[in-house]
Amino acid sequence: MSTFESLELRGVGRRFGGVDALAGLDLTIRAGEFVALLGPSGCGKSTALNCLAGLLPLTHGEILLDGRRIDTLPPERRGFGMVFQSYALFPHLSVEKNVAFGLQMQGVQRAEIDRRVRAAIELVKLGEHARKLPGQLSGGQQQRVAIARAVVLEPSLVLMDEPLSNLDAKLRLDMRTEIRRLHQSLGLTTIYVTHDQEEALSLADRLVVMREGRVQQVGTPDELYESPTSWYVADFMGYRNILPATVVSASGSEAVVELPGTGDDGGARLTGRAVGGLRAGDRVRVAVRPEDFAVAGSGPGPDGAAGEIGGTVAVVEYHGREHAVSVQAGDVMLHARSAAPPAVGGAVRLTAPVERVLVFPESLDAPVPQEVAA
Amino acid sequence: MTSRAGDAQRSTASLRHRLAERGIDPTLLLLVPGLVVAVALFVYPFSYGIGLTVQPTAAMQEQWGGGAFANYVAFFRDPFVFDSIGITMRLALPAALFNVLASIPVAMVLRHRFRGKRLLTSLLVLPITLGTVLTAQGLLIFAGRQGWLNRALLQAGLIDEPLQLVNNYLGVMFSLVITGFPFAFLLISSYLSGIDPSLEQAARTLGAGWWQRFRRIVLPLLAPGLATTFVLTFVLAFSVFPSARLVGDAMGSTRVMSLMAFRAFGEQNDYAMASTIALMMGAVELVVVVAVLGLRSLLYRGTTGGKG
Numbered sequence: 129m130s131t132f133e134s135l136e137l138r139g140v141g142r143r144f145g146g147v148d149a150l151a152g153l154d155l156t157i158r159a160g161e162f163v164a165l166l167g168p169s170g171c172g173k174s175t176a177l178n179c180l181a182g183l184l185p186l187t188h189g190e191i192l193l194d195g196r197r198i199d200t201l202p203p204e205r206r207g208f209g210m211v212f213q214s215y216a217l218f219p220h221l222s223v224e225k226n227v228a229f230g231l232q233m234q235g236v237q238r239a240e241i242d243r244r245v246r247a248a249i250e251l252v253k254l255g256e257h258a259r260k261l262p263g264q265l266s267g268g269q270q271q272r273v274a275i276a277r278a279v280v281l282e283p284s285l286v287l288m289d290e291p292l293s294n295l296d297a298k299l300r301l302d303m304r305t306e307i308r309r310l311h312q313s314l315g316l317t318t319i320y321v322t323h324d325q326e327e328a329l330s331l332a333d334r335l336v337v338m339r340e341g342r343v344q345q346v347g348t349p350d351e352l353y354e355s356p357t358s359w360y361v362a363d364f365m366g367y368r369n370i371l372p373a374t375v376v377s378a379s380g381s382e383a384v385v386e387l388p389g390t391g392d393d394g395g396a397r398l399t400g401r402a403v404g405g406l407r408a409g410d411r412v413r414v415a416v417r418p419e420d421f422a423v424a425g426s427g428p429g430p431d432g433a434a435g436e437i438g439g440t441v442a443v444v445e446y447h448g449r450e451h452a453v454s455v456q457a458g459d460v461m462l463h464a465r466s467a468a469p470p471a472v473g474g475a476v477r478l479t480a481p482v483e484r485v486l487v488f489p490e491s492l493d494a495p496v497p498q499e500v501a502a
Numbered sequence: 503m504t505s506r507a508g509d510a511q512r513s514t515a516s517l518r519h520r521l522a523e524r525g526i527d528p529t530l531l532l533l534v535p536g537l538v539v540a541v542a543l544f545v546y547p548f549s550y551g552i553g554l555t556v557q558p559t560a561a562m563q564e565q566w567g568g569g570a571f572a573n574y575v576a577f578f579r580d581p582f583v584f585d586s587i588g589i590t591m592r593l594a595l596p597a598a599l600f601n602v603l604a605s606i607p608v609a610m611v612l613r614h615r616f617r618g619k620r621l622l623t624s625l626l627v628l629p630i631t632l633g634t635v636l637t638a639q640g641l642l643i644f645a646g647r648q649g650w651l652n653r654a655l656l657q658a659g660l661i662d663e664p665l666q667l668v669n670n671y672l673g674v675m676f677s678l679v680i681t682g683f684p685f686a687f688l689l690i691s692s693y694l695s696g697i698d699p700s701l702e703q704a705a706r707t708l709g710a711g712w713w714q715r716f717r718r719i720v721l722p723l724l725a726p727g728l729a730t731t732f733v734l735t736f737v738l739a740f741s742v743f744p745s746a747r748l749v750g751d752a753m754g755s756t757r758v759m760s761l762m763a764f765r766a767f768g769e770q771n772d773y774a775m776a777s778t779i780a781l782m783m784g785a786v787e788l789v790v791v792v793a794v795l796g797l798r799s800l801l802y803r804g805t806t807g808g809k810g
Contacts, residue, residue, distance in 0.1 A: 183703050203706040216704035220722045220802035229718070230708035263804050281708070 132194045132284050134158050135317070140199075141188030141341075142175050149175040150341045153189070157285075157319065162311050164320045164332035166364060172341035173321045177287050180319065181210050193284070204233075209278030209316075211288040215270045217262035223273050224249060224258045230281045248280035251310070268299045275307070279314060288320045292327060304330060325364045329353060337361045339492065357403060359413035359488040367415035367486070368463045375410040375487070378402055383487045385414055387437065389459035396437040396457070400485030411490045420484035421464035423453055424477045434485045436477045437462065441470045554777040562775065573778035583762055583779065587786055590740055590758040593671070595790075597678035598736035601686040602728055604679075609691040610720075630684040637680050638748035641668055645676070673749035674756045678742060682735045689734065693727030694720075697806045723806045729798035733791050740787050759783045 140153040150172040157163055165173035178184040180191065182203030191199040198206055209230075218226050224245050231241045249258050252272035262270055271291060278286055291307070292300045308331055311318055322328050328335050329349040337344045337352065337360070345352060345361045356362040363370050373385040376397065383402040390396045400414060424436075439457030451469045455462045455478060462478055470476055513520055521527070558572035568575035577583055612623060629637065645651050645667040652664040667673060697720060705715045743760040750756030759779060767776035 181703075181707055183706070203703070204709045204711055206707075207709070208707060210704065210707040212700050212704060214698065214700050216698065216700040218701060218704075218719055219804055219806060229705070229710070233709035233714060261804065277704075277708070287707075 131159055132317075134194065135285060136192040136195075137176075137180075137189065138192065139189035140176070140179060140186055140191060142172075142179055142184055143187045148341045150179065151188070153343060155336060155343075155346070157317060159284075159317050160315050162318045162320065162331060162333045163336060164322060164328035164334070165336050165338060166322060166325060166328040167338035167344075168323055170340075171338040173323075173338050174289055175341070176338075177210075177289050177319065177321045180285075181208055181287050182206050207281070207283055208285045208287055209281055209283035211271075211274045211278050211286070211291045213290045213293060215262075215274040215291075215294075217270055217273055217277070219262055222259050222261055223254060223265070226262065226273055227277045227280050230277065234281070244280055248276040251279070252276045252306070267295050268303060271295065271303060272306070275310065279310065279316060282314075282316075284317065286316045286318045288318065290322055291320075292322075292324075300327075307331060325366065329365075337364055344492070355403075356415075356486070356488075358492055359415050359486075359490075360492050362415040362486060362488065366417050368418050369414075369416040369421070371414045371416075371460060371462075372490070373398075373412050373414045373487070375406050375408050375412055377408050378406045378410075382482065383412070384435075385412060385487055387414065387460070390437050390439070390457040396435065398435040398437070398480075398485055399482050400434055400487040401483055402487045404489050406487060406489065413488050413490055415486045415488060416480050416484065418452065418463040419465045420480045421462065421478045422480065423455075423464050423466040423470055424479060425470075425474075434480050434482045436479045438475065438477050441472050441474050441476055444469050444472055551777040552781065554774045555781055556774075558774050559772055562772070573775050576775065577778055577782055586757050586759045586762045586779075587782075589756065590742075590760075590783075590786075593674055593678065593742060593746075593756065593758065594736055594739040597675060597682060597739040598686075598732050600679060601682040601735045601739075602690070602732045604683060605686040605690045605731070606724075606728070609687055609694050610716075612691065613694055626687055627684045629680050630688075632681070634677065634681055634742075634744040635748065637677050638745045641673060641676055641680075641745075641749050645673070668749045670751045671755040674742065674745050677745035677749055678739045681745075682738055685738065686731050686735045689731040690724070690727060693724055693731070696727075697723050722802055725801045726798050726803050729794050729801070733794050736790060736794075737787055740790075741783070759786070 135157040137153050137155045137157075140150065141148060142150040153172075153176055155163075165176055167173045175184060179186050179199075182199075182201060186199050189199075190197055218229065221229065227248050228241050228245045231244060236244075246255075246258075249255055252275055254269060254272055254276070257265060257269060262273060265273065271294075274291070288307075292303050295303060304327060307320075310316075311331075320328070320331060329352075332349060334346065334348055335352050336346050339360055345357050352361060353365050356365050356367070359367070359370050371387050371390075373387045373395075376384045376386050378384070381402055382399055383406050384397055384399050386397050387395045398414060406412060437455075437457050439455040439462060441453060442456040442461065443452075443454040445452040445454075446469075447465075450465050450467055453464045453466050453470060453476075455464060455476060457478070464478055515523075518528070555573050556570040558570065558576075562576055563569065563572040566572045566575040566579060608626065612619060612626075632640075643649055645665075646669075647664045647666070649668075651667070652661075655661045656664065667676070701719055701723075702715050705719050710718065741760055742758055743764065746752060746756045746758045746761055750758075752761055760783065763776045763779040763783065766772045766779060
């Protein structure tokens with residue numbers, strides 16, 4: 129197996145007709161790591177992956193493998209495995225021939241090819257389908273062939289471009305576990321592109337959240353989940369309530385904000401944890417997870433609450449153990465969770481603990497991105 | 503509705519629905535105008551032509567024997583007529599093969615985006631709009647003994663004698679390439695665009711160089727399209743008539759079957775023999791087409807993953 133110590137991206141950028149699809153990407157990946165690039169479509173994550181694979185030439189920066197420049201090598205000489213969103217299986221070749229393709233290109237001996245192909249097909253549990261054409265397989269099976277084809281070469285780096293986005297919800301969960309299992313058993317360094325935060329959080333050792341071609345935040349799933357540095361990252365990490373607000377007063381790590389459009393006069397007031405320095409009058413975004421909002425009827429609120437927002441229940445969805453509740457508070461729709469379903473149309477108050485209400489500066493261009501050493 | 507024993511098995515669907523289940527649908531009526539036209543303009547004349555072939559003239563019967571089949575006997579026995587099959591094949595097969603093979607690299611290169619691609623594609627396809635007669639005339643003016651090309655080469659001192667480029671096999675071949683290439687190029691381009699580009703990218707990441715990508719991935723997926731393109735350009739070239747007469751050697755190396763049919767029809771007023779040659783022309787084409795499509799059926803013909 130070809131291994132390396134570190135893969136280093138230095139100021140990697142790619143311009144398309146005067147627009148930066150990717151700019152100034154600095155990232156160091158250590159052997160065995162599983163890194164997820166997370167962001168909405170058009171954020172540059174797939175561009176970054178294609179640049180790494182060599183399918184797109186860089187316009188800026190360099191990529192170093194153990195200090196050796198590789199961004200000038202064509203993709204066929206980089207020795208990276210890639211799993212495509214569309215799987216890109218060769219439709220005229222059987223499963224085993226698809227998997228054998230890369231080994232044949234390397235001129236591996238026939239007996240050795242047979243042995244490794246069989247092992248790879250067993251690894252993804254497709255033994256009985258080895259002689260079928262890709263068109264005869266289901267989406268999940270095709271995906272497994274694509275993975276087997278990439279890992280059979282024991283590449284130093286596996287690149288995965290939204291490999292699960294074409295699968296249905298249940299299969300996606302199964303395949304997610306499968307990919308994690310493969311990564312743990314083979315220890316292949318993996319870079320995984322996705323727009324699905326759950327996928328990224330559950331698979332990756334480290335996440336890179338991207339926006340408009342630039343890195344917003346880098347960190348472990350835990351760091352990003354608990355301490356997002358911007359409302360943009362918070363939005364990805366499950367803070368479904370992202371509300372524009374104005375700072376009324378700020379002291380130390382706490383800030384009192386006013387949410388215009390909610391409740392009476394200037395709007396409801398909340399106290400929250402300030403992320404970054406804030407001053408009174410600043411325009412901010414307040415982020416709260418639905419599960420942190422407690423739905424209360426009329427009556428005194430709990431102690432230590434950040435304040436409360438009154439509204440009427442608009443939608444209640446049954447989610448098994450709990451109910452997703454949408455509350456119309458003035459002009460804004462808030463999302464909360466509740467064990468007992470409140471009556472639709474009834475008046476409720478939403479409260480949350482102070483430490484669960486995050487207050488971010490509105491601007492996203494602040495120099496927050498941090499390289500977290502693993 | 504009263505329930506009777508017999509009704510239990512009978513479908514309750516409407517008559518129209520039940521007919522549709524058996525494949526009979528009122529929308530089939532839309533086929534009628536097309537059928538009428540096809541029968542009037544193709545089936546009837548074609549059958550009439552076949553009928554003509556078994557009504558040989560008295561002279562033919564006397565010369566070749568065979569009764570009603572004298573024309574067929576003549577076709578196979580008369581070397582002057584029979585040899586035209588080989589002559590036509592010698593033109594049509596290489597022309598079709600060249601057009602297909604030359605189109606592949608051009609179409610491959612023109613898949614990429616580059617400045618001037620539209621202009622280049624237009625230039626390559628433009629000859630399709632020229633009639634064969636115009637092409638033939640252009641060739642005569644450009645490449646004839648007194649044409650620009652020969653005069654330029656003579657004056658430049660590159661040749662001592664004018665090159666014989668027209669009024670022979672070569673002239674007809676030029677004309678077949680000029681009219682057939684754009685056609686083959688357009689078809690192959692569209693087949694190529696049907697192949698998902700990520701397949702080649704996948705092959706690249708698996709370590710395949712350009713030749714391996716072409717031979718192992720693109721060519722197998724393109725092959726059925728190449729066979730179809732070959733068949734179509736072959737049929738086009740096989741029925742060559744104007745250029746065989748105008749820029750060819752009509753009584754020698756380019757004495758193609760259509761010329762023989764025309765000779766029987768126009769010069770000898772023997773409609774029956776003309777029909778026989780035309781029919782045999784069709785038969786020869788059919789043999790080649792069936793052979794190629796037979797080979798094609800051995801190839802992979804499923805999806806190629808692209809936009810189709």
